[in-house]
Amino acid sequence: MKVSADLRAFAARIGHDFGQPDLLVQALTHASIASPTRPDNQRLEFLGDRVLGLVMAEALVRADSTAREGQLAPRFNALVRKETCAEVARDIGLGEVLKLGRSEMLTGGRRKQALLADGMEAVIAAVYMDAGFDAARALVLRLWGGRLDRAGDTAQDAKTALQEWIQARGHPPPDYVQVARTGPDHAPSFTIEVRLASGESARAEAGSKRAAEQAAAEALLERLEGTDG
Template identity: 50%
Template sequence: MAKERARLHQALEYKFSNPRLLDEALTHPSALQGRQGRASGRGGYERLEFLGDRVLGLVVAEMLFNAFPNENEGALARRHAALVRREALARVAAEIGLGACLAMSRGEEETGGRNNPTLLADACEAVIGALYADAGLDVAASFVRRHWEPLMGEALTPPKDAKTALQEWAQGLGRKLPLYTTLGMEGPPHEPIFLVEVMVEGVESVTGRGTSKRAAEQAAAQAMLEKVKS
């Protein structure tokens, strides 16, 4: 794994003052199961993932604000959502060889963990968080700009939101409009998570979660799009 880590350092274009931060960013929670992971003193990447998610969101928002001065908030929001979603993060993770550097359990690895888009996306956010924690916003933003500017340049027009895209897909096949149903709420009253089901004629229903009904509907629509286009 030493060669893979060396290539990762080259891709990051940064040498950590506190290498443990990068170790944590590259540690999947499954690697901490049992005494060996705990004895190493390494934490998993979840806390850094939380931090990196916020840093990525801020930097991408600034990039879009400057790159598209004539677009309204809705168009910028759709671009932003596309650039910070799992697929974009997993793509960057693959470009920098992140999967080969991750510490994970044997079981996770045997089930394809090193190529799992969700796992790669989470780890990529954690690496961004580690860069920010070690060196501040300028270094983290430099990494984000290098890898997200090409992605930003691929879309000449703002992407459609998931609900609109799903509606157009259904109409294109002559099917009824998608039907959204709120199934309930989870979590504490001050931070509710809504659970929404979407049904499309001829397709098994799927659900989505979000901090608002609108967000949950978008999540459900996105899950349905991924299902029908897979």
């Protein structure tokens, strides 16, 4: 299958030479432009999410032989959440090569976090299907780069850290509210808002409620610590 110059350039950016370039095309095809002869990337996204999870779980265990499950879980969530996948996608210009329908094009689909994250997971699956797990692992570790090292900086999860910050100042505990749930049943996306009695709040989106709560807590804690004093 012949691919366009922009897709060849994208493959070069991620460092993988596709033996089956149709997999890359599918990974970058959104449902808004899919057809019976042009499958979308949802099935690859489903697979890529699992491949990414295994790569990160393995990498975290290897990186810290003494960490407990309670320490590994928040690091894992930070690495695989939708926000992080979308950040990586932006780093490699994935949005520029997404194949979108007119409606998504008009509403800024190339910049949407959910579409970028889904596309990133689908690309991981495409590499896995094309060349196997070792190639997919190498891709993920290469693209995630220093994020893996930074995930080990803090053993304490964000929700616990936020709780302790609030309690130390005599305030009631935060509330975590689900404000949205989108995506198909096999790959849902949850938006969680953490709210304080004093009025401060922060939102985050992730593929599980737990991960979204952690991300929201982390965002709010960073804001509070930045203004504390």
